[in-house]
Amino acid sequence: MDQPGAAPAPAPPMQRARGEALVALDQRRGGTALARLAQAGAAKAFLPRIHGPVPEVVFLNTAGGLTGGDRLSYALDLGAGTAATATTQTAERAYAAGAGRAALEVRLRLGPGARADWLPQETILYDAAALSRRTRADLAPGARLVLAEMLVLGRAAMGEAVARLALSDRREVWRGSEPVLIDPFALTSACLSPPGAARVSRLALLGGARAVATLALVADGAEDAAGPLRAALAGIEAAEAAVSGWDGRCLVRIRAAGGLPLRRAVARALHILRGGAALPRVWQI
Numbered sequence: 225m226d227q228p229g230a231a232p233a234p235a236p237p238m239q240r241a242r243g244e245a246l247v248a249l250d251q252r253r254g255g256t257a258l259a260r261l262a263q264a265g266a267a268k269a270f271l272p273r274i275h276g277p278v279p280e281v282v283f284l285n286t287a288g289g290l291t292g293g294d295r296l297s298y299a300l301d302l303g304a305g306t307a308a309t310a311t312t313q314t315a316e317r318a319y320a321a322g323a324g325r326a327a328l329e330v331r332l333r334l335g336p337g338a339r340a341d342w343l344p345q346e347t348i349l350y351d352a353a354a355l356s357r358r359t360r361a362d363l364a365p366g367a368r369l370v371l372a373e374m375l376v377l378g379r380a381a382m383g384e385a386v387a388r389l390a391l392s393d394r395r396e397v398w399r400g401s402e403p404v405l406i407d408p409f410a411l412t413s414a415c416l417s418p419p420g421a422a423r424v425s426r427l428a429l430l431g432g433a434r435a436v437a438t439l440a441l442v443a444d445g446a447e448d449a450a451g452p453l454r455a456a457l458a459g460i461e462a463a464e465a466a467v468s469g470w471d472g473r474c475l476v477r478i479r480a481a482g483g484l485p486l487r488r489a490v491a492r493a494l495h496i497l498r499g500g501a502a503l504p505r506v507w508q509i
Contacts, residue, residue: 241287241294243267247310249279250303259303267296272505280504281310283344290328292321292354297329302338304364311504312344315376318391320352325390330359334367341498345507346374346435346483354390361397361442363404368443369397370497372490375411376435376483388413397442404442405473433479435486441474441497449474452496463489 243265250259256279263269266287273280283298290296300310310332318326334340342359349355361369373395378384389411397405430436441449450469453476457465463480476493480486491503 241266241285241290241296243285243287243296244299245269245283245297246299246301247271247281248301248303249274249281249306249308251305256306256308260301266294267298269298277307278501279308281308282313282504282506283310284313285316289317289319290326290355291319292324292326294326296327297331299331299333300340300342301333302335302340304335305337306335307339309341309343309501309504311342311506313506315345316347318347318349318353318355320350321354321390325354325356325392328355328357330357332359332361332369334361334363334369336364337366338364339368341370341501343370343372343494343504343507344374346376346487348376348379348483349386349389349391350378350384351386352388353386356392357394359395363397363399363442365399366444367399368441370439370441370494371395371397372437372439372494374435374437374483374486374490376486378434379483395438395440397440405440405475407438407440407475409438430479433481435480435483437476437478437480437486437490439476439478439490439493439497442472444472446472446474449496453493456492456496457489460489460492461485465489465493 245267246262247269248260249256266285268284268286270282281300285296302308332340332342363369377386391411393409395407447469450467453467462485463478465476465478468475478489480489
């Protein structure tokens, strides 16, 4: 029993989610085979389509979301000449963080001539979320990568507003020791509500958008996709896009009024970037 006047006992530490999942695929006897599968904690991976022209790998956070202090990592390793599409089972959710940041790390390693499409579903950021995410891809000569990331600020249908936020989202693509694409993105409370700004002006730096996406193609001749992408994304409903293509890279930025129009625009862009290939089965549009 506490003594009168004594300081209250400190609250017990909250349980935090930890998890690591790694999938390695290789070519054996003319087909794709699972070379390694490692799972620990809240991070899981399953392969609903390992046999076929392009296997699918699905990563899952069994904790149901991320909050301050959580640590997750996903890794995909592809051997020479191996192709795979990797995604997440559902949207990731970054909830209010009482203390500290959640951290999510994604590592992609592509051997010579390998092809990977990293297509996670959107990350939904709730008010007071704090998240640091880093995605790094290491490409051997001749490897081809399609990368997509989507961010949604709250759920518009639920009337959710995001006024406090601490997001650090960094993407890196390397070939050997040379950086090919370095793409950092940060979003903080100051961005959402500049000093002296009216409530309606929040999100000013996103042009009033509630959802944004970055897509990249890194491959020999990737810049040739810029023209078809601009044509496909012209006049998209409730969204706008910009495309850049140069020296083996093609980069697409999309912002939209909400999550659904963003996903539709991203799907249209991926149709071009992936040569008409179907989206992963777990995607819902």
